[in-house]
Amino acid sequence: MSAAAVAVAVEITAYSAFAALSVVLTVIDVRTHRLPDRLVLPAYPVAAVLLTAAAVLRGEPGRLLVVIGGAVAMFVFYLALRMLRPGAMGGGDVKLAGVIGAFLGYLGGEAVLTGTLAGFVFGGLFAVVLVLARRARVTSGLAFGPWMLLGAWAVIMGELVRRLV
Incomplete structure (x- = not known):
């Protein structure tokens, strides 16, 4: 088996692990508004x-370098948001941002930017729908981890489709 084929197998393993983590964290965050350290932190190594x-x-x-840069950039960006508006962003979101940044960073710097923006767009649209439907108020808390992950997966799947066609 060639090194390129093994690399693809390792990439599939990495993104499969990230997919499994994404599903579990989404369910937990929607139910509890928490992203447990015992699940997020092992994702870094x-x-x-x-x-x-x-x-x-x-x-x-x-x-x-882009993997590390993506992880650090997203972690710092989310940490800054948390510090600027205490209570608006949870600590679990900050830690998850670094993990997402690493996986998006593997795809390139543009993926990090696009995935970050997509998470905010998806989460914002959902919040607007909830407010308009009177299911939430502007001040209501929203589990943001699922939207961060959806933004990341939109980019990851887009890259996969781009590579296949």
């Missing part, structure tokens, strides 16, 4: 090991 292996096998170790 899993992402690091798998994405590093894939990048090295592809012969693209420079890709890791």
